[in-house]
Amino acid sequence: MSGATEEPAGGTEERTRGVDRMTWRVLRTELMRGTAPVAALSIAVAGGAMLLNETERWAGRWGPLAEYTSVVLFALLPFAATAGAWQVGREHRRRIVELLGSTARPPAHQVLLAWCSVTLGALAGLAVAWAPGAVLVARVATYGGKGWWWTLAVAFVGLAAASAVGVAAGRWISSRVVAPTVGLVVFAGVGVVSASSGTAWSWLTPGIDWPSNGVEYLETDAQLLQLVWLAGLTATLLMLAAARRKWPAVVPAAVAVVAAMPLVSGPADRWAPDPAARELVCTDDGGAELCMTRVNAFLLDDAKGPVREQLARWEEIDGGFVRAVDSISTRGDDVDDAAATEGAAATDGAAGARDATSSSIPEDTAVVDLSALISWNGGLSEENEYGENLATVFAQAADDVVYRRCDPYDDADGEVDGHGPSPEKEPMLWASGVAYHWVLDDPSPAGTVVEDGEQADFQVLLAKPEAEQKEWMSRYMAAARTCDTDAFATLMEELQ
Amino acid sequence: MTMMMLRSGALRRPQLGPGDRASAFVALHVRARGMPLLLLGVAVVALTGWAAADWLVHRPWSSGPDARLPVVLVAPLMAAVLASPGLAGAAEELERSMPARWRRYRLVHVVVVALVTGAALALIGTWEPRTYGTFELVRNTFGLTGLVVGAAVVIGARLAWLPAFGYGAFVYGATPRPMSADTAWWAWPLQPWSVGAASLAAAAVSAVGLAMYVLLGARVSRDGEN
Numbered sequence: 197m198s199g200a201t202e203e204p205a206g207g208t209e210e211r212t213r214g215v216d217r218m219t220w221r222v223l224r225t226e227l228m229r230g231t232a233p234v235a236a237l238s239i240a241v242a243g244g245a246m247l248l249n250e251t252e253r254w255a256g257r258w259g260p261l262a263e264y265t266s267v268v269l270f271a272l273l274p275f276a277a278t279a280g281a282w283q284v285g286r287e288h289r290r291r292i293v294e295l296l297g298s299t300a301r302p303p304a305h306q307v308l309l310a311w312c313s314v315t316l317g318a319l320a321g322l323a324v325a326w327a328p329g330a331v332l333v334a335r336v337a338t339y340g341g342k343g344w345w346w347t348l349a350v351a352f353v354g355l356a357a358a359s360a361v362g363v364a365a366g367r368w369i370s371s372r373v374v375a376p377t378v379g380l381v382v383f384a385g386v387g388v389v390s391a392s393s394g395t396a397w398s399w400l401t402p403g404i405d406w407p408s409n410g411v412e413y414l415e416t417d418a419q420l421l422q423l424v425w426l427a428g429l430t431a432t433l434l435m436l437a438a439a440r441r442k443w444p445a446v447v448p449a450a451v452a453v454v455a456a457m458p459l460v461s462g463p464a465d466r467w468a469p470d471p472a473a474r475e476l477v478c479t480d481d482g483g484a485e486l487c488m489t490r491v492n493a494f495l496l497d498d499a500k501g502p503v504r505e506q507l508a509r510w511e512e513i514d515g516g517f518v519r520a521v522d523s524i525s526t527r528g529d530d531v532d533d534a535a536a537t538e539g540a541a542a543t544d545g546a547a548g549a550r551d552a553t554s555s556s557i558p559e560d561t562a563v564v565d566l567s568a569l570i571s572w573n574g575g576l577s578e579e580n581e582y583g584e585n586l587a588t589v590f591a592q593a594a595d596d597v598v599y600r601r602c603d604p605y606d607d608a609d610g611e612v613d614g615h616g617p618s619p620e621k622e623p624m625l626w627a628s629g630v631a632y633h634w635v636l637d638d639p640s641p642a643g644t645v646v647e648d649g650e651q652a653d654f655q656v657l658l659a660k661p662e663a664e665q666k667e668w669m670s671r672y673m674a675a676a677r678t679c680d681t682d683a684f685a686t687l688m689e690e691l692q
Numbered sequence: 693m694t695m696m697m698l699r700s701g702a703l704r705r706p707q708l709g710p711g712d713r714a715s716a717f718v719a720l721h722v723r724a725r726g727m728p729l730l731l732l733g734v735a736v737v738a739l740t741g742w743a744a745a746d747w748l749v750h751r752p753w754s755s756g757p758d759a760r761l762p763v764v765l766v767a768p769l770m771a772a773v774l775a776s777p778g779l780a781g782a783a784e785e786l787e788r789s790m791p792a793r794w795r796r797y798r799l800v801h802v803v804v805v806a807l808v809t810g811a812a813l814a815l816i817g818t819w820e821p822r823t824y825g826t827f828e829l830v831r832n833t834f835g836l837t838g839l840v841v842g843a844a845v846v847i848g849a850r851l852a853w854l855p856a857f858g859y860g861a862f863v864y865g866a867t868p869r870p871m872s873a874d875t876a877w878w879a880w881p882l883q884p885w886s887v888g889a890a891s892l893a894a895a896a897v898s899a900v901g902l903a904m905y906v907l908l909g910a911r912v913s914r915d916g917e918n
Contacts, residue, residue, distance in 0.1 A: 238858070246865050271865045278857070289850070376773045376853045380766055384744065387762060391751070 223309050226283075230310065232317025235279035239272050239321030239355075246271060247329050252567065253407055254329060256494040256574035258341035259473070261329050262348040263407035263414075265322070269351050270403045273358040273386055276318040278379035280362025283310045284437075288370040307367060307438035314359045319352055336574035338477070338493035339410070342470050346419040347404075353426045354402020358382060360430040364437040399459040399466070402426060409524045409567060410491035411474045412467040421455045428452025474525050484508075485519040488566075492522050495566055498576040503564070506590045509635070510562075513666045515673035517562035517593070526563055559677060562593040591635040594673075598628045602679035623684040624675075630654050630691065631672050634665065653691040721797065725778035730805070733774040738812040741767035745816050757820035762864075764824045765881050767816060768832040769860045771809045772840045773853040778805070779841060780849035780910035788909065799906045806837045806898075827885040835880060835894030836860070842901030844910040852910070 226232065246268040247254075247261075254260035284307065287296055296306065326348070365378045390398045390405055398405070399422060404414070431448035439445065470491075478487040479500050484507045486500045503520050510516035568584050571577040579585040602624055633654045657665055668687065675683035722728070741763050748759040778801070781787040788794060810833040817825030836856050844852035860881065867879040876889035880897075883890035 238861075242861065242865055249866070249868075268865075271861065274861065372777045372850055373773050373853055376857045377770070379857065380770050380773070384740075384762075384766060388744070388747070391748075 219305075219309070223313060226309055226313035227316060230286075230313050230317075231279040231283040232313045234317075235275060235314055235359075236317040236321035236324070238275045238279075239318055240324040242275065243268055243272050243322055243325030244328065247325060248572070251329075251332075251572035252570045252580070254333070255570045255572055256333060256336045257339070257410040257491055258333055258337055259344040259347075259410050259413055259470075259491070260407045261326075261333050262341075262344035262351075263404060265326050265329075266347050266351045266402070266404045267407055268325075268403075269322075269354055270383075270386055270390060270401075272318075272322065273354065273403070274379035274383040275321075276314070276355045276358035277362035277365075277382040278375045279318065280311065280314045280359035281366035281378040282362075282375035283314050284363045284366035285370070285374050288366075289372065303440065304438040307363060308434065311360060311363045311434060314363065315356045318355045318359055322352060322355055332573060336494040339473055339491040341410075341413070341491075342472070343413040343416050343419070346416055346423075347414055350402050350419050350422045350426070353423055353430075357402065357426040357430045357433075360433040364433040367437040396460045396462055396464045398464070399462075400425065400456060408467060411470055411489060411524050413470050415466045415468050418459065418462070418466045421459050424455035425452050425459065428455060476521065476525055486521075487519070487525070488522040489525045492524065492566070494574050495570065495576055499566060502576065502586050506586055507562070509590075509637075512663075513673065514670035515559065515677065516669065517590075518560045520562040520564045520590075520593075523563045523565040524567070562590060563596060564589050564593050587636050591632045594635050595628055595632050597673070598624060598676045602676065621681060623688045624679075624681060626653070627672055627684045627687050628676070630657055630688075631669060631676075634658075634669060653688070656691045717792070721801075724781060725801070727778060727805075730774055730778060731808070734771050734809050734812050737767055737770045737774070738816060741813065742816045749819075757817075757823040757825060760817060760824040761882065763816065764828045764832060765860055765864055767813050768809070768829060768836045768881075769856060771813060771833060772836040772856055775805050775809065775837060776840050776844065776849055776852040778849075779844040779852055779905070780912075784849075784910060784912045794909065795906050798909060799902070802837065802841050802902055802905060806834055809833050809837065822885045824884065828883075831885070831891050831894045832881045834898040838894075838898030838901030840901070841905040842897070845901075845904040845908050846911060848911040848913050850913070 243265075247264060250264065254264045287306075297303075361382060362375070362378050366374055371377075386401050386403070390401045390403060399418060402422065428448045428451040432445050432452060435445035435448065436442055473489060473491040475490045476487040477490050477493040477496065478485055479496060483500070484504045486496065486503045488496050488499070507517055507520065510518070566576065566586075566589060568580050568582070569577050569586065569589065576586075602621070630653050634657060657668060660668070668690070671683065672687055674680075675687065745760045745763045748754060748763065749757060751759075810830045813829045813833055814826045817827075817829050819825065821827050839856045839859065840852050843855040847854070863879050863881055867875060867882050871879070871882060871884075873883070873887045873889065876883050876887045877893050880890035880893040885891070
C-alpha cells in the first residue's frame with residue numbers, strides 16, 4: 197500500500213482512539229459525579245444489612261447464599277430504578293435539554309453512558325453486599341452447589357434491567373418526583389408479580405420469594421430464559437429512550453417476548469432436586485453417629501459433641517435414639533433414588549458418605565433439623581434468637597415420631613381438623629407433650645406453651661427415679677411407633 | 693411565580709376588593725404549586741392502593757388484614773413524595789419578597805395537603821381499620837408528610853422526597869420480624885395501631901416538620917432553584 201492510502205487510515209484510527217478516550221472520560225465523570233456512588237452505597241448497605249440479618253438462611257452454603265441474594269433483590273431493584281431516573285432526569289431538572297441537543301453528541305451516547313454508570317454503581321453495590329457472605333461461605337462450605345451462579349447472574353442482570361427502567365422513565369417524564377415515583381412503582385410492580393401466589397408470572401422478575409435449604413436448585417434452562425428476557429427488556433427500553441429511530445427496538449423486544457413466553461406458560465415451581473447435596477456424610481470416629489447432608493456437612497465438627505450429649509440422654513431407653521441424621525435428607529422423596537446414590541463418593545476427612553432417602557433411615561435415628569441453629573460463621577450456635585437450642589431440636593425429633601406415624605389431628609388428607617384431636621387420641625397428645633418436656637429436661641422452655649395439667653404430669657414423671665423415667669420413655673416410644681392408643685392411655689394414668 | 697404574575701398586573705382588576713384579591717391569590721397559589729396535579733396523583737395512589745390492598749387480602753394464603761402492610765407504608769409515602777414539589781415556588785426567593793403572610797399560607801398549605809391526602813387514603817382501609825387499615829394509613833400520611841416538609845426546610849423542596857424515601861426503604865427492609873413494640877420509636881410506619889408509641893413518634897415527626905416549615909419555609913438553593 198502507498199503512503200497516500202495509509203494516511204486516512206491512520207487518521208481514522210486516531211479519531212477512533214480520541215472518541216474512545218472521550219467516552220471513557222465522560223463515563224468516569226458520570227461514575228464519580230452522577231448517581232452511581234449513591235446507588236452503589238445504598239444497594240451495598242441495604243443488601244449487606246439484609247443478607248447479614250438472616251445468616252442462618254445461607255451460612256456455609258453457596259446455593260442458599262445466591263438464592264437469598266435473589267430474595268433481597270426485591271428491595272434493591274427500586275434503588276437501581278430510582279438512581280437511573282434521577283441520573284437521566286438531570287437534564288430536565290437543570291433545564292439543559294436544549295443545550296445538550298444543540299451539541300454534536302448523539303442522544304444515545306448520553307443515555308447509554310448514563311445507564312452504564314448507574315448500572316456499574318448498582319452492580320458494584322450488589323457485589324459488595326454479596327462478597328462478605330461469599331467469604332464466610334468459602335471458609336466452611338462442604339459442597340460446591342449446583343447452578344447457583346445462574347441465580348446470581350440473574351440477580352445482577354435484573355439490577356441492570358431495573359436501572360434501564362429508571363433511565364427510560366427519567367428520559368420520558370419531566371418531573372422532579374419521577375425518581376422516587378419510579379422506585380415506588382418498581383417496588384409495587386415487582387412485589388405484585390412475585391407475590392402472585394406461585395404463578396409462573398413471577399419468573400418475569402429477577403428475584404425469588406424464598407431460598408431453598410440447599411438440596412434443591414433452580415432449573416438452569418429457566419434461568420437462561422430469564423437472562424435473555426431481562427437483557428431483551430433492557431435493550432428495548434434503552435433503544436426506545438435513546439435511539440433516534442425507534443423501530444429497531446422491535447428486535448430486542450421480540451427476543452424478550454420469545455424468552456418470556458416459555459417462562460409464563462411453564463410451571464410455577466421450577467425447583468429441581470440436587471441428589472448430590474442430599475448425600476449423607478457421617479462421623480466414623482467410634483462415637484455415636486451423626487450424619488449430615490453433604491451441603492450441611494460443615495456442621496459436623498461443631499455439632500457432633502453436643503449431639504452426642506443429647507443422644508446420651510437416650511441411653512437405656514428401649515427404642516430410643518442412638519444416632520442422628522440431618523432432616524433435609526428425608527425431604528423431597530420424589531428424588532430419583534438411583535440418582536441419589538449415583539456418585540455417592542463424598543469424603544470428608546474422617547467421615548464417609550452414603551445415599552439418603554427417608555426409607556433408609558432406621559427407627560433408632562433422630563431426624564434433626566439443625567438449620568435454625570446455624571450461626572453466621574457456619575458453626576452451630578447454642579441458642580438462636582427464638583430460644584431454640586439442640587434440646588428443643590431433639591424434643592421436636594421425638595415429637596415427630598408420633599406426629600408422622602399416628603396423625604393425632606386426623607389431618608392425613610391435608611385438611612387440618614381445627615377441632616382438636618379425636619377423644620381416643622387425646623392421651624397420645626398428652627403423653628407426647630410430657631415426653632417432649634422430658635427430652636428438654638425443662639418444663640417451660642422458651643417459645644412453648646405448657647398447659648398446667650401437662651406440667652403437673654411432667655413433674656410426676658420427674659419425681660420418679662431415673663430408671664423408672666427411662667422405663668416410662670421406653671414404653672412411650674414403643675406406643676408412638678405402633679400408635680397404640682390404649683398404651684398411651686395407660687401411660688397417662690400412671691402419671692395422674 | 694405567583695408574585696410575578698400579580699406584579700405584572702395581568703391579573704389585577706381595578707374593581708376587586710381585598711377579599712376578592714385574597715381569593716385570586718389563593719387560586720394562583722394553588723395553581724402555581726401544582727395542587728390540581730397533586731390531587732390527581734393522590735386519587736391515582738388511593739385507587740391503586742385500594743386495589744392492591746384488596747388483592748393482598750383476598751389472594752390465596754393471605755394472612756388477612758395484616759397483609760396490607762406494604763400498602764400502609766407505600767401509599768402514604770407516594771402521596772408525600774408527590775406533595776414535595778409544591779413545598780416551594782418556582783422562584784422562592786422572589787416570592788418571599790412579596791408582603792404576604794407566608795407562615796399562615798405555609799401552615800394552611802401543608803395542613804390542607806395532609807388532610808386531603810389522609811382522607812383519600814383513609815378510604816383504602818375501612819375494612820378492619822385498626823389492623824393495617826385506615827388508622828395506620830392516616831398516621832403514616834401525617835408522619836411521612838411531616839418528614840417531607842421538614843426535609844424541604846433542610847435540603848430544599850427539590851430533594852425533599854429523598855429522606856422519606858430512604859427512610860421508608862430502610863424501615864421496610866431492616867425492621868426485625870416478628871415486629872416488636874420496642875422498635876416503635878424508629879419503625880413507626882410499620883407498627884400496628886395498637887402500638888401507641890408509633891402514633892406518638894409519627895405525631896412528633898409531623899409536628900416538628902410542620903413547625904420547621906411554617907417558620908422557615910423551604911430552603912432556597914444557591915442557584916435560586918428549589
